[in-house]
Amino acid sequence: MMGEIMKVDRRDAKLALAHIYVAFTALALGGLAGLLQTLVRSGKFNLPAGISYYTILTTHGTLLGLVLTTFFIIGFQFAAISRTAGTLSDRVRFWAWVGFWTMTIGTSTTVFYILTGQASVLYTFYAPLQAHAGFYIGLTLLVVGSWISGFATFAHYARWKKQHPGQASPLLTFMSVTNMVLWLVSTLGVAATVLFQLLPWSLGIVDKVDVLVSRTLFWYFGHPLVYFWLLPAYMVWYVAIPKIIGGKIFSDSLARLAFILFLFLSIPVGFHHQLLEPGIKPFWKFIQVFLTLMVVVPSLMTAFAMFATFEAYGRSKGATGLFGWLRKLPWGDARFFAPFIGMVFFIPAGAGGIINASHQMNQVVHNTIWVTGHFHLTVATTVVLTFFGAAYWLIPHLSGRVMTKAMNRLAIIQTVVWTIGMLFMSGSMHFAGLLGAPRRSAFSTYGNSPQALEWIPYQIAQAVGGTILFIGIILVLVIVVNLAFFAPKGETEFPVAEAAEPQERVALAMDNWKLWIGITVALILIAYTIPFVDMIQNAPPGSKGYKLW
Amino acid sequence: MHMHKYEKIWLVFGIGVLFAFLVIVGVSAFAEGQQPPSCLTTIDPEKVDQTPPFDKPGLVKTGDNEYQLNIVVHAFAFTPNQIEIPKGAKVTINVTTKDVIHGFQVPGTNINMMVEPGYINTLTHTFNKPGEYTILCNEYCGAGHHMMTGRIKVVEK
Numbered sequence: 096m097m098g099e100i101m102k103v104d105r106r107d108a109k110l111a112l113a114h115i116y117v118a119f120t121a122l123a124l125g126g127l128a129g130l131l132q133t134l135v136r137s138g139k140f141n142l143p144a145g146i147s148y149y150t151i152l153t154t155h156g157t158l159l160g161l162v163l164t165t166f167f168i169i170g171f172q173f174a175a176i177s178r179t180a181g182t183l184s185d186r187v188r189f190w191a192w193v194g195f196w197t198m199t200i201g202t203s204t205t206v207f208y209i210l211t212g213q214a215s216v217l218y219t220f221y222a223p224l225q226a227h228a229g230f231y232i233g234l235t236l237l238v239v240g241s242w243i244s245g246f247a248t249f250a251h252y253a254r255w256k257k258q259h260p261g262q263a264s265p266l267l268t269f270m271s272v273t274n275m276v277l278w279l280v281s282t283l284g285v286a287a288t289v290l291f292q293l294l295p296w297s298l299g300i301v302d303k304v305d306v307l308v309s310r311t312l313f314w315y316f317g318h319p320l321v322y323f324w325l326l327p328a329y330m331v332w333y334v335a336i337p338k339i340i341g342g343k344i345f346s347d348s349l350a351r352l353a354f355i356l357f358l359f360l361s362i363p364v365g366f367h368h369q370l371l372e373p374g375i376k377p378f379w380k381f382i383q384v385f386l387t388l389m390v391v392v393p394s395l396m397t398a399f400a401m402f403a404t405f406e407a408y409g410r411s412k413g414a415t416g417l418f419g420w421l422r423k424l425p426w427g428d429a430r431f432f433a434p435f436i437g438m439v440f441f442i443p444a445g446a447g448g449i450i451n452a453s454h455q456m457n458q459v460v461h462n463t464i465w466v467t468g469h470f471h472l473t474v475a476t477t478v479v480l481t482f483f484g485a486a487y488w489l490i491p492h493l494s495g496r497v498m499t500k501a502m503n504r505l506a507i508i509q510t511v512v513w514t515i516g517m518l519f520m521s522g523s524m525h526f527a528g529l530l531g532a533p534r535r536s537a538f539s540t541y542g543n544s545p546q547a548l549e550w551i552p553y554q555i556a557q558a559v560g561g562t563i564l565f566i567g568i569i570l571v572l573v574i575v576v577n578l579a580f581f582a583p584k585g586e587t588e589f590p591v592a593e594a595a596e597p598q599e600r601v602a603l604a605m606d607n608w609k610l611w612i613g614i615t616v617a618l619i620l621i622a623y624t625i626p627f628v629d630m631i632q633n634a635p636p637g638s639k640g641y642k643l644w
Numbered sequence: 645m646h647m648h649k650y651e652k653i654w655l656v657f658g659i660g661v662l663f664a665f666l667v668i669v670g671v672s673a674f675a676e677g678q679q680p681p682s683c684l685t686t687i688d689p690e691k692v693d694q695t696p697p698f699d700k701p702g703l704v705k706t707g708d709n710e711y712q713l714n715i716v717v718h719a720f721a722f723t724p725n726q727i728e729i730p731k732g733a734k735v736t737i738n739v740t741t742k743d744v745i746h747g748f749q750v751p752g753t754n755i756n757m758m759v760e761p762g763y764i765n766t767l768t769h770t771f772n773k774p775g776e777y778t779i780l781c782n783e784y785c786g787a788g789h790h791m792m793t794g795r796i797k798v799v800e801k
Binding site: 147149152215217221223224305306307310345346348349369370371372373374375376377380381384385388389391392395396399403449453454455457458459461462463530531532533534535536537538539541542544545546547596633634635636637638641643644 | 646647648650651654655658659662665666669670672673674678679680681682683684685686687688689690719743744745747749751752754756757758760761762763764765766776777778780781782783784785786787788789790791793795
């Protein structure tokens with residue numbers, strides 16, 4: 096990790112910032128949709144002007160799950176590779192802008208069809224509910240744009256390798272490349288179902304669709320998607336946080352190994368989302384449950400590395416006793432505090448994930464609001480708080496400004512507000528889910544069924560939590576706008592830590608992409624070939640499209 | 645690759661616990677038959693009403709204290725939606741849909757299935773506690789999704 100270029104080039108900064116602006120616009124709109132949902136579900140509020148709950152739900156899921164994340168991650172990664180592997184070449188930057196505009200046009204198209212009520216199919220868009228073709232075309236552009244950005248990233252990495260023969264790539268660049276490989280391999284599934292199934296079908300070129308094949312291709316993508324969200328958070332944890340607190344990266348090679356393990360193990364696992372559906376033999380479901388739970392291994396490595404870094408730093412500052420080092424951490428620094436709270440939330444979130452992925456326990460919670468509670472801990476807390484924490488140095492670094500003490504204090508308050516809001520909302524979602532309350536449903540008492548009446552107090556708690564979270568969104572938007580446009584001019588560091596022990600030789604061996612992609616493909620073929628052939632050979636008659644909203 | 649001694653201990657312990665967990669899940673699945681619902685039977689979703697047993701949906705007695713409950717699901721209803729089951733009965737529930745994807749869930753029990761066009765899904769449950777249970781759809785299926793409901797009454801014989 097040589098810090099030869101300390102400042103991201105202005106032209107690259109502009110590129111990264113453009114992505115971040117779209118991401119936070121999506122947060123504003125998607126967050127408002129989220130607030131309205133929790134209010135409707137409390138049973139005390141009706142949407143005005145005949146707006147459908149499910150239109151709002153589709154807006155929320157799409158803007159926050161697909162748009163906020165993808166744009167923030169790609170913007171962050173362009174800044175990261177520019178910072179650690181040198182300024183982008185004009186050609187790479189040109190294609191990165193092509194990727195950005197393709198994604199932005201795609202997003203606008205999709206959001207237009209959602210808001211005009213022509214695509215209330217939720218962000219999972221399960222066939223045979225059939226959205227307007229424009230919805231699928233927009234999503235296709237979003238994915239294709241991200242591929243262009245992915246290839247731009249690979250081109251930049253290849254140029255660095257050529258200029259630095261026999262050296263291990265910079266850690267952040269290596270991590271960004273791993274995440275884009277994961278993204279490209281996994282989006283092949285969703286691209287296949289949209290291009291070959293849903294688009295021809297919504298345009299009326301074919302009249303029937305194979306629902307199970309479509310779902311399987313979707314979930315082949317749908318789980319690695321969450322690791323595409325998580326890995327950039329891990330980049331911040333592994334590389335930026337040690338520098339922010341003043342420590343070192345625990346082990347460069349082990350960090351790389353963890354990322355490669357995520358690449359192997361996050362893709363051949365989609366069946367754990369399909370445990371309760373017909374058409375897949377239980378044996379194959381179990382294989383993918385097994386592979387899913389293997390992801391625990393790199394997660395354990397990451398947990399160890401983080402806390403080892405914290406403890407080593409605290410002890411170097413003279414901390415004593417078992418937990419004395421905790422007191423030495425910079426609690427007043429929002430760049431540390433927000434991601435740290437994210438890490439803490441990842442402990443219950445990970446435990447909930449093990450429950451969801453388990454062959455039998457999933458039966459109890461499948462499609463209940465427990466699942467919604469789970470991913471509001473993982474994505475909407477662990478990942479998002481880490482992204483907020485990163486934004487607090489990334490945006491001023493890119494905009495040539497500094498975060499003031501007042502803004503830092505506001506960011507600390509923001510994190511506390513988020514924590515309280517999420518404890519209310521996600522906590523009550525978990526409890527209501529255990530009692531059987533369904534996810535993705537508008538307010539209903541199911542004909543005054545005594546069971547449904549039990550869920551209502553939890554739904555009111557969700558609305559309280561949702562309202563607090565919305566205040567959190569307003570606060571973060573204030574900070575982001577300040578850092579981008581109004582904060583005092585100055586230099587802000589893009590923190591990149593050094594490894595405690597440089598391990599060039601091992602790190603170099605980690606750049607063996609032919610081997611890593613080969614193993615990934617082999618695992619995918621093992622997990623999917625036979626059940627997929629089965630699905631096609633024993634396929635039922637296809638389904639025509641339905642527009643039931 | 646160099647690995648810290650404490651990290652080795654942590655990983656050996658963690659991975660050990662993980663494998664113990666997987667063995668429990670595996671034994672429960674393959675030795676005790678606790679598998680999630682899966683039924684590889686297909687059906688033409690447009691001919692559900694003409695295909696047995698869904699041409700006559702409802703509860704059928706198949707043996708001593710054993711029943712089959714055949715339910716047709718469509719937007720936005722379950723047919724039938726008022727079912728009376730004797731306490732202690734072992735009921736095999738078969739469901740299929742005539743249109744889009746639905747869920748079939750009875751909160752308070754482990755009855756939870758995805759219902760997908762073209763497939764029959766099935767699950768066996770023994771109703772040991774008398775009382776009223778709610779049936780609901782837990783997969784978004786359209787504007788009336790949250791109105792889909794039914795009742796199972798478990799009664800003393």
